[in-house]
Amino acid sequence: MSDMMKKRCSFLSVTFLLMLPIGLVAQEAEEVKPVLETEPVLEQVQEEAQTPLPLDQVKTFADIFTRIKQSYVEPVSDEQLLEYAVEGMLSGLDPHSAYLKGERYEELDKDTRGQFTGLGLEVVMDGGFIKVVAPIDDTPADKAGIQAGDLIIRIDGEIISGLTLNEATEKMRGEPGTDIVLTILRETEPDPFDVSITRAVVKLSSVKRKQLSNEIGYLRVTQFQQNTGENFRKQLSKLRDQPDFSGLILDLRNNPGGLLTSAISISDTFVTKGSIVSTQGRLQKSRQEYQATALDLIDGKPIVVLVNGGSASASEIVAGALQDHKRAIIMGTETFGKGSVQTVITINDSDAIKLTTARYFTPSGRSIQAAGIVPDVLVEQRSFKDKKTSFKRIKENDLPGHLDNKNNAKTAKAAKDVDELLAADYQLNEAFNLMKGMVLYAKTGVVN
Numbered sequence: 001m002s003d004m005m006k007k008r009c010s011f012l013s014v015t016f017l018l019m020l021p022i023g024l025v026a027q028e029a030e031e032v033k034p035v036l037e038t039e040p041v042l043e044q045v046q047e048e049a050q051t052p053l054p055l056d057q058v059k060t061f062a063d064i065f066t067r068i069k070q071s072y073v074e075p076v077s078d079e080q081l082l083e084y085a086v087e088g089m090l091s092g093l094d095p096h097s098a099y100l101k102g103e104r105y106e107e108l109d110k111d112t113r114g115q116f117t118g119l120g121l122e123v124v125m126d127g128g129f130i131k132v133v134a135p136i137d138d139t140p141a142d143k144a145g146i147q148a149g150d151l152i153i154r155i156d157g158e159i160i161s162g163l164t165l166n167e168a169t170e171k172m173r174g175e176p177g178t179d180i181v182l183t184i185l186r187e188t189e190p191d192p193f194d195v196s197i198t199r200a201v202v203k204l205s206s207v208k209r210k211q212l213s214n215e216i217g218y219l220r221v222t223q224f225q226q227n228t229g230e231n232f233r234k235q236l237s238k239l240r241d242q243p244d245f246s247g248l249i250l251d252l253r254n255n256p257g258g259l260l261t262s263a264i265s266i267s268d269t270f271v272t273k274g275s276i277v278s279t280q281g282r283l284q285k286s287r288q289e290y291q292a293t294a295l296d297l298i299d300g301k302p303i304v305v306l307v308n309g310g311s312a313s314a315s316e317i318v319a320g321a322l323q324d325h326k327r328a329i330i331m332g333t334e335t336f337g338k339g340s341v342q343t344v345i346t347i348n349d350s351d352a353i354k355l356t357t358a359r360y361f362t363p364s365g366r367s368i369q370a371a372g373i374v375p376d377v378l379v380e381q382r383s384f385k386d387k388k389t390s391f392k393r394i395k396e397n398d399l400p401g402h403l404d405n406k407n408n409a410k411t412a413k414a415a416k417d418v419d420e421l422l423a424a425d426y427q428l429n430e431a432f433n434l435m436k437g438m439v440l441y442a443k444t445g446v447v448n
Helices: 003-019 041-050 055-071 078-091 103-112 165-172 226-239 260-268 314-324 406-424 427-445
Strands: 100-102 115-118 121-126 129-135 149-153 179-185 193-198 201-203 207-211 216-221 247-249 275-281 289-290 305-308 330-332 339-345 353-360
Touching: 078 100, 078 165, 078 353, 078 427, 100 165, 100 226, 103 339, 121 165, 129 165, 149 165, 207 226, 216 314, 226 260, 247 427, 260 275, 260 314, 275 314, 305 314, 305 427, 330 427, 406 427
Parallel strands: 216 247, 247 305, 305 330
Antiparallel strands: 100 353, 115 201, 121 129, 129 149, 149 179, 179 193, 207 216, 275 289, 275 353, 339 353
8 A cells, every 4th residue: 555545544543533422422402612521422412423434535634634744735634634623613503613722611610600811702703703792791702892792804914704703702801910902994984093902810700780760770790601691690689688679770781602501590580480591412412401390589579671782692582581481671772682592512621512402492482593682672882962051050069058867968979879870881871771660650540
């Protein structure tokens, strides 16, 4: 047998091993960033392994492999070529399947626990460029002004067209304290512009609470992590325990998603019966339906949920469940439209693949994939126009010697803080006004 034929047979054998799902371990079906736990893939995987391989394509792969080894301008190892092949297989499936090797595998687990090093961006590949799904609150990217929908076209001056998502995100990673320059293309700007960002170790608090008034509470969920459901209920209890609490604004804007279990937990906080979400995939394990328990922690009080184009994945599960059960009014703009579930499949101690294994459906059977959640009340984000008045009306507290109201000192400061928050956020202000109306009508008996 000639040397060339021996090489081809060797490459063919390697390719067969790559094509067979030997030793793969499937994880609990979790959204985007699952908690890693091992469990064997059973009958269906074994059946798939028996499917005849396309020998012509396998031979073509081996031929291309050989030609690259012989003719590429620089030497390249077998291991590197096979790694590129795996990356190409996964990236060719959809924007969310990926090869998690070494540090990327470790970073996945850190992300679910609420701590990571980097910029704080959730991104996907779009037309050869990196598209920002959403910047995460209080991260370097958020503070630098990166917005949902931005396209990253250069990293430190280097054009990223032609790079895989893994390669581009690797370039954005780095040591805390180091700087990176992203060139951004934004719909509202005529020309691309540069944004300098300093990488940092980010510790995220995924749930934030604020009292907007005696009657209206506000909770913002920035990401769905392992402990988000538990933290959400704790913060909700603090709002609910206020004597006059009458309604909740739940803010899911620019929340790129996270764990499916956390999304189910938050939905179940308000939905008392029926389905919360269902998943459908080829494996039996991927076909699940998650049911609500008979408990509403705020006893049916009204909810307004804020969403936008940066609300994706687990955020859309929550919004879809509350919308279908008519448990909340969804307000804002159409969501991102990611309706698929990713499962982490471990290969060895340091490597894994993140593979799309199912689509999820809202309680009414809607698929959100590439469609998103359409709000009940459409409200674009706008800026308030400054009101310029030539004359300031005189009030009681402007009069010399007026009597002080000591009881209102703290209340006045809190009200000022809320006013500033609402004045800076048009959508939140609209949600607040809607909730005030709902609370008023509920108290007067016009609305049950």
